[in-house]
Amino acid sequence: MGTTETFFERVWSVAAKVPRGNVTTYGALARALGSPGAARTVGWAMRAAPAGSRLPCHRVVNATGDLSPEEAFGGPDVQRSLLESEGITFDSQGRVDMKRHLWIP
DNA sequence: GCCGTGACGATTC
């Protein structure tokens, strides 16, 4: 079969399924793809995601619930605003409330 | 087919 799709494309495919109002982690996506140790590669896929792909990459955070670095989105503040718009709450440490919004494929 | 890279994860101090 012409499965020329790379690991990246698979990541985007699953990341696009994250329900609105929820978030997932890089490690969770990696596990869903069968590579639990490829969390870093998942992060790469997000960074390599083409702009305007409608990929909800702002719903992907790390295991600690921390947001993306400054170089992405134009700043964590932007990402945080997007998440708050979807009803996502944060703790006093500025991290996503994983207990309430963590979603695993 | 080896080397460097990186939006991570878990552990340790």
Next chain:
DNA sequence: CGAATCGCCACGG
């Protein structure tokens, strides 16, 4: 809780 370290895996050159 915060900072630092090691390991892991896929991609590009």
